[in-house]
Amino acid sequence: xxxxxxxxxxxxxxxxxxxxxxxxxxxxxxxxxxxxxxxxxxxxxxxxxxxxxxxxxxxxxxxxxxxxxxxxxxxxxxxxxxxxxxxxxxxxxxxxxxxxxxxxxxxxxxxxxxxxxxxxxxxxxxxxxxxxxxxxxxxxxxxxxxxxxxxxxxxxxxxxxxxxxxxxxxxxxxxxxxxxxxxxxxxxxxxxxxxxxxxxxxxxxxxxxxxxxxxxxxxxxxxxxxxxxxxxxxxxxxxxxxxxxxxxxxxxxxxxxxxxxxxxxxxxxxxxxxxxxxxxxxxxxxxxxxxxxxxxxxxxxxxxxxxxxxxxxxxxxxxxxxxxxxxxxxxxxxxxxxxxxxxxxxxxxxxxxxxxxxxxxxxxxxxxxxxxxxxxxxxxxxxxxxxxxxxxxxxxxxxxxxxxxxxxxxxxxxxxxxxxxxxxxxxxxxxxxxxxxxxxxxxxxxxxxxxxxxxxxxxxxxxxxxxxxxxxxxxxxxxxxxxxxxxxxxxxxxxxxxxxxxxxxxxxxxxxxxxxxxxxxxxxxxxxxxxxxxxxxxxxxxxxxxxxxxxxxxxxxxxxxxxxxxxxxxxxxxxxxxxxxxxxxxxxxxxxxxxxxxxxxxxxxxxxxxxxxxxxxxxxxxxxxxxxxxxxxxxxxxxxxxxxxxxxxxxxxxxxxxxxxxxxxxxxxxxxxxxxxxxxxxxxxxxxxxxxxxxxxxxxxxxxxxxxxxxxxxxxxxxxxxxxxxxxxxxxxxxxxxxxxxxxxxxxxxxxxxxxxxxxxxxxxxxxxxxxxxxxxxxxxxxxxxxxxxxxxxxxxxxxxxxxxxxxxxxxxxxxxxxxxxxxxxxxxxxxxxxxxxxxxxxxxxxxxxxxxxxxxxxxxxxxxxxxxxxxxxxxxxxxxxxxxxxxxxxxxxxxxxxxxxxxxxxx
Numbered sequence: 001x002x003x004x005x006x007x008x009x010x011x012x013x014x015x016x017x018x019x020x021x022x023x024x025x026x027x028x029x030x031x032x033x034x035x036x037x038x039x040x041x042x043x044x045x046x047x048x049x050x051x052x053x054x055x056x057x058x059x060x061x062x063x064x065x066x067x068x069x070x071x072x073x074x075x076x077x078x079x080x081x082x083x084x085x086x087x088x089x090x091x092x093x094x095x096x097x098x099x100x101x102x103x104x105x106x107x108x109x110x111x112x113x114x115x116x117x118x119x120x121x122x123x124x125x126x127x128x129x130x131x132x133x134x135x136x137x138x139x140x141x142x143x144x145x146x147x148x149x150x151x152x153x154x155x156x157x158x159x160x161x162x163x164x165x166x167x168x169x170x171x172x173x174x175x176x177x178x179x180x181x182x183x184x185x186x187x188x189x190x191x192x193x194x195x196x197x198x199x200x201x202x203x204x205x206x207x208x209x210x211x212x213x214x215x216x217x218x219x220x221x222x223x224x225x226x227x228x229x230x231x232x233x234x235x236x237x238x239x240x241x242x243x244x245x246x247x248x249x250x251x252x253x254x255x256x257x258x259x260x261x262x263x264x265x266x267x268x269x270x271x272x273x274x275x276x277x278x279x280x281x282x283x284x285x286x287x288x289x290x291x292x293x294x295x296x297x298x299x300x301x302x303x304x305x306x307x308x309x310x311x312x313x314x315x316x317x318x319x320x321x322x323x324x325x326x327x328x329x330x331x332x333x334x335x336x337x338x339x340x341x342x343x344x345x346x347x348x349x350x351x352x353x354x355x356x357x358x359x360x361x362x363x364x365x366x367x368x369x370x371x372x373x374x375x376x377x378x379x380x381x382x383x384x385x386x387x388x389x390x391x392x393x394x395x396x397x398x399x400x401x402x403x404x405x406x407x408x409x410x411x412x413x414x415x416x417x418x419x420x421x422x423x424x425x426x427x428x429x430x431x432x433x434x435x436x437x438x439x440x441x442x443x444x445x446x447x448x449x450x451x452x453x454x455x456x457x458x459x460x461x462x463x464x465x466x467x468x469x470x471x472x473x474x475x476x477x478x479x480x481x482x483x484x485x486x487x488x489x490x491x492x493x494x495x496x497x498x499x500x501x502x503x504x505x506x507x508x509x510x511x512x513x514x515x516x517x518x519x520x521x522x523x524x525x526x527x528x529x530x531x532x533x534x535x536x537x538x539x540x541x542x543x544x545x546x547x548x549x550x551x552x553x554x555x556x557x558x559x560x561x562x563x564x565x566x567x568x569x570x571x572x573x574x575x576x577x578x579x580x581x582x583x584x585x586x587x588x589x590x591x592x593x594x595x596x597x598x599x600x601x602x603x604x605x606x607x608x609x610x611x612x613x614x615x616x617x618x619x620x621x622x623x624x625x626x627x628x629x630x631x632x633x634x635x636x637x638x639x640x641x642x643x644x645x646x647x648x649x650x651x652x653x654x655x656x657x658x659x660x661x662x663x664x665x666x667x668x669x670x671x672x673x674x675x676x677x678x679x680x681x682x683x684x685x686x687x688x689x690x691x692x693x694x695x696x697x698x699x700x701x702x703x704x705x706x707x708x709x710x711x712x713x714x715x716x717x718x719x720x721x722x723x724x725x726x727x728x729x730x731x732x733x734x735x736x737x738x739x740x741x742x743x744x745x746x747x748x749x750x751x752x753x754x755x756x757x758x759x760x761x762x763x764x765x766x767x768x769x770x771x772x773x774x775x776x777x778x779x780x781x782x783x784x785x786x787x788x789x790x791x792x793x794x795x796x797x798x799x800x801x802x803x804x805x806x807x808x809x810x811x812x813x814x815x816x817x818x819x820x821x822x823x824x825x826x827x828x829x830x831x832x833x834x835x836x837x838x839x840x841x842x843x844x845x846x847x848x849x850x851x852x853x854x855x856x857x858x859x860x861x862x863x864x865x866x867x868x869x870x871x872x873x874x875x876x877x878x879x880x881x882x883x884x885x886x887x888x889x890x891x892x893x894x895x896x897x898x899x900x901x902x903x904x905x906x907x908x
Contacts, residue, residue, distance in 0.1 A: 039076045044086035051081055051092030058099040065103045074100060074110065082119045091132050094123055098135035101142050110139070111146045114153055121157045130171060137166055137177035144184035151184050151191070160185060160194040167203045172212070179207060179218040186225035196231055201239055208244055216248070220260040227267035237277055242268060262305035269312040279317070303336070307347035314354050321359035330355065330365045337394075338375045342382075346390045349379065353394035363398045367407040373398075377420045380436070385429045392424055392435030399439055402446045409443075418458040425463040430525055433467060437528035444535050453541070461536055461545045467529040469555040523571045526559060530574035537581035546582055553588065557597040564607040572604065576617035580624040586647060589629040593671045598625055598632060632671050638861040642872065645851045651690035651828070652844055653677060655864060675754050678828030680821075687817055688828045689841065691848045693766055694758035757824060762832030765796065765845075766852050774853045786855055786871055786883065787890035793846045794889035797837035801886060803906070806838075813838045813865075839906070842885040843867035857883075860904070868904050870895065 038050040054073060058065050068074065074097060081093030100106040110116055120143075122128075123136035140159060144151045163185065166178035182200070185191045207219035223241065226232040236242065242265065249261045268274045310329065314320050324330075333355070336348035356363035366372050376398075379391035399405050409417075424436035440460065455461075536542030546552040556579060563572035579597070583589040592598070605618040626633040630644045631651050640646070651674045677688040769792060779785040794800055798813075816836040820829050831848065834841050843859055846869050850857035858870045858880075870880045871892060881892035882900040893900035 035073065036071075036076050039080050044084070044089060047081060047084060048086055048088040048092055051077070051089055051096060055092050055096040055099060058096050062103060065100050065106060068096075068100060069103070069106050069109065074106065078113065078116045078119065082116075082123070087128070090123070091129065094128075094132055094135045094139075098138050101139050107142055107146060111143050111150045117143070117150075117153045118157050121154065121159050121162055124159075124162045124166065130174075133166070133169075134171065134173045134177065137163070137174050137181060141177045141180035141184065144181050148187055151188050154181075155185055155188050155191040155194065160191055160198065164195070164198045164200055164203070167200070167207065175207075176212075176214055176218075179215055179222070183218045183222045183225070186222045189229070192226055192229045192232065195226070196229075201232075201235055201241070205239065205241070205244060208248065217260050220245070220248070220264050224260065224264035224267050227264060227270065230271060233268060233271055233274055236268060237274060242274070242278055243281075259305045262309050266305060266309040266312045269309070269316050272316060275313075275316040304341075304343050304347055307336070307344070307351050311347070311351045311354050314351075314358060318358035321355045321357075321362055324355060325359055325361050325365070330362050334366070334369050334372055337372065337379075342384050342387050345379065346384075346387045349376070349387070349390035349394045353390070353397045356394065356397040356400065360401065363400055363404055366398050367404045373408055377417065380420055380424050380432070385432070388424070388427060389429055389431045389435065392432045392439065396435050396438045396442070399442045399446070405443055405446045418454055418460065422458055422460055422463045425460070425529075426466055430522060434525050434528055437464075437467070437525070437532055441528065441532050441535075444532065456536065456541055456545060461533065461542060462549060464529045464533040464536075465546075465549055465552055465555050468526060468533075468559050469551065523568055526563075527571040527574045530559075530571065530578050534574060534577040534581055537578050540585075543582055543585040543588055547585070547587060547591070553582075553591045553595055553597070556582070557592065557595045557600055560597065560600045560604060564604060573617045576601075576621040580621050583625045583628050586628055589625055589632070592625060593629055593632045594673050598622065598636070598671060601625070631674075634859070634861065635671055640847065640859040642856045642858055646691060646848050648692060649674070649690070650848065651677070651688055652840075654687040654689060654840055674756060674828065678756060678826045680825070680827055686827050687821065689831050689834070689844055690756055690759075690828055691762060691831050691844075692756050692759045693763035693832070694760060695763050696758075696760040756828055757826070757830060759830035759832045762830065762848075765832055765849065768792075769849050769853060782855055783871075783873070783892075785853065786850070786857070787892070789849055789853065789855065790846065790883050790885055790890040793842050793849065794885050796835065797842045797845065797885075798835060800889055803887065803902075806886075806906070812836060813841065838865045839886060840865045840867040843869050846883065846885060862904055862906075866904070866906055 035050060035054065039047055041047050041050075054068065054077070058068055077093045077097055081089050082097075084090055084093070097110070101110065120136055120139055123132055124140060125133075128136070140154060140163065144154050144159070159181065163178050163181050166174050167182065169175045169178065186195065204219045204222055207215045208223075210216055210219075223236075223245075227236070245261050245265055249265070268278070310324065314324065330352075333348050333352045336344055337352060339345045339348065352362075352366060356366060373395075376391045376395050379387050380395070382388060399408060421436055421440050424432055425440065427433050427436065440455075444455075533542075537546070549555075556575065559575055560572075560579070562568070563575055579592065579601075583592055601618050601622050605622065608618070626636060627644065630640055630646050631649075633644055634640055634652055653672075674688065674690055677686065769789060773779060773785050773788050773792070779788055813834075813836050817829055817834065820833055821827055831841070831845055834845075837845070839862070844867070847857055847859040850869075856872055858872075859867065860870065861867050869883045869885070871883055872880045873892075880895055882895055882903055884891040884893060884903065886903070893903060
């Protein structure tokens with residue numbers, strides 16, 4: 001074979017058409033402009049001779065090729081010579097370009113020239129001659145292997161229909177170049193569709209039986225690429241391709257291409273039909289026998305695809321995990337999981353995870369090895385993304401039982417393990433994040449609660465919130481120091497940066513959409529983080545950590561806004577679980593409502609179809625939030641039940657009209673804070689009544705004057721007392737210096753939290769009723785205590801009135817409240833300072849005092865200033881009574897009576 005054939009490139013001395021030779025030309029650095037002019041010559045013999053000399057010059061070495069490339073000679077050859085009418089000119093031009101393609105810079109430049117691609121493909125036809133075919137096919141194969149974009153451009157210019165006939169060429173160089181080009185083109189999905197009509201499988205099978213290893217290797221790799229299409233896998237089954245691949249695999253003399261064969265067979269296992277055919281024929285068993293012999297374990301490439309094949313095998317038939325366990329595959333995984341080659345270690349981690357997923361025996365075998373988990377934890381902190389993902393995937397499925405979790409905890413250092421898990425939760429890879437979250441959840445659920453405190457101390461709650469917030473909440477612990485940034489690991493961003501300027505807009509837009517999708521928190525990741533967080537929210541320490549986080553509650557509300565629709569059902573359910581448990585803390589419920597969380601819940605609820613609302617987690621979550629926030633419950637629903645216990649800080653806006661039906665609740669204005677309601681707004685009349693009982697401070701007794709102290713007697717300088725006095729004065733001076741230093745560097749002042757004016761009168765009322773009513777033996781039953789409390793409230797709020805007095809405006813509560821607001825300089829009025837109160841003031845005070853006395857009582861809002869309390873009587877057949885606080889204090893009126901209806905409907 002010639003020198004060119006050994007290189008698999010252009011022929012060294014092809015026969016060219018006869019022409020009249022010109023005088024010898026020597027190309028130097030000063031000849032480039034002149035050569036450019038010669039290439040534009042209209043005379044065919046001149047351009048042909050110039051192209052021939054350029055080819056001879058390029059063949060001299062790397063430096064000469066770069067000289068031609070640097071002066072743009074390749075552009076003139078493409079523009080003028082390849083389109084020339086003279087066949088000899090085209091021949092020498094393509095030969096020169098083929099010679100230049102042996103340098104990486106020239107290949108990169110030519111791969112971005114789409115005009116060259118359109119001119120190159122026709123030159124592969126037989127009409128141009130054998131030597132031109134060799135050169136053109138070589139360039140097509142070289143450029144198509146650069147990247148997928150170039151292969152797509154070749155396919156668009158009809159390279160598939162031109163290359164397929166060249167696979168059967170008698171010339172070995174053309175055949176080799178064509179096989180290389182076909183292997184590259186088969187990576188394109190649409191090119192596979194074109195190959196279906198070209199009947200390429202028989203030709204590839206002939207190449208598979210060839211005596212040349214390069215032909216066999218390229219043919220097998222092409223078959224592996226074609227396995228990605230279901231239609232080709234069907235054709236492979238019909239043509240017994242797997243049998244032919246297995247014959248090559250069992251031939252020990254072909255061990256250098258065993259890796260390609262195993263890769264093709266692993267791709268064929270993508271569908272169930274291929275697996276069943278291979279299993280029924282005993283082919284799978286034969287492959288496993290060859291693997292068990294151990295002849296494939298020395299070569300890294302073969303070992304890599306062997307692990308891939310086994311993973312595909314177990315994926316299609318989980319029962320094979322037990323058979324592989326009997327073959328001691330687990331022992332091999334333990335050895336390969338710490339392999340020096342990261343690709344092999346990645347595949348070993350993936351296969352170990354798959355085996356553990358489908359076989360408990362395999363998972364227990366792995367956890368019994370003390371070094372196994374240590375290797376996994378080390379891989380979870382490496383710089384290679386796919387290895388981190390594979391290691392975290394393996395960890396998830398090896399922790400599938402309580403025994404395995406205990407072995408994991410006992411075999412590793414708790415602090416170090418949780419630190420690794422926390423950093424993996426904040427990994428730049430979303431798949432690694434999801435796996436680490438699932439592993440953490442399994443440790444929480446399956447193992448004992450001893451780890452919960454350690455997890456909290458190690459910052460796991462902050463890590464969960466960081467994931468849900470997009471990863472920018474905790475900048476100090478966001479990512480491991482040895483993990484690259486997510487923007488650098490985004491594969492679509494990398495492909496976008498490699499796209500040439502001439503790429504079509506459709507491809508560019510598709511990559512941009514996929515790149516942006518990786519910047520969002522996916523539903524599965526949010527679901528995993530929320531599920532872990534929900535477990536900790538059932539503990540008081542978890543709710544405290546949520547309060548301490550700078551944006552903890554805000555993150556929950558933000559994610560709630562993104563959980564609309566049926567697709568987000570699982571993530572929405574987990575997030576509602578977090579909110580339900582977290583809002584058991586009154587402070588968390590208050591912050592959640594202030595951040596607009598309840599409004600978001602209503603929007604989520606009304607985004608669901610009508611039948612799904614009653615059983616939705618959002619409905620349960622709304623109920624829970626309102627139950628732990630009486631102020632919000634009264635704001636939204638206009639009533640408080642017996643279970644809604646008012647706490648210190650309970651407040652009510654007077655004359656606020658709540659929604660009349662649950663369907664209108666999504667139109668409720670945002671819930672204001674007490675501070676916002678207390679601020680005076682010009683031109684807007686509003687009044688808020690709040691309960692803030694504070695014990696008054698006792699009056700301080702006047703300090704007595706200091707006693708007369710005689711002046712100290714000065715000691716003599718030499719006496720012992722004088723020396724002691726000097727020492728004490730020196731110590732005093734040093735203490736003064738320290739005090740001065742402390743004054744010079746004061747700590748920054750922290751603005752105290754806002755609190756409303758204290759209500760000392762309400763505190764006195766609470767203490768009074770506890771002594772006179774709750775602890776008194778005069779009122780043994782709850783009924784009697786409730787009646788006496790009603791009389792107490794009526795007396796403190798201005799006494800009783802008749803309905804006629806109220807209609808004639810003899811109750812001057814508005815003037816009294818207005819005077820209090822002006823005195824306090826606020827729209828907020830402490831409940832205990834109101835001494836002239838109407839229905840709503842008395843009803844609120846009655847509910848607040850009854851809750852302190854543990855008496856069952858409800859609070860309902862009516863129109864205007866009307867409100868009433870009900871008492872559920874369990875001693876009679878009546879369900880509840882209305883408590884009279886206005887006309888006949890202490891009287892109980894049956895809810896359905898006319899008297900009670902008149903009381904509840906009175907417009908005060």
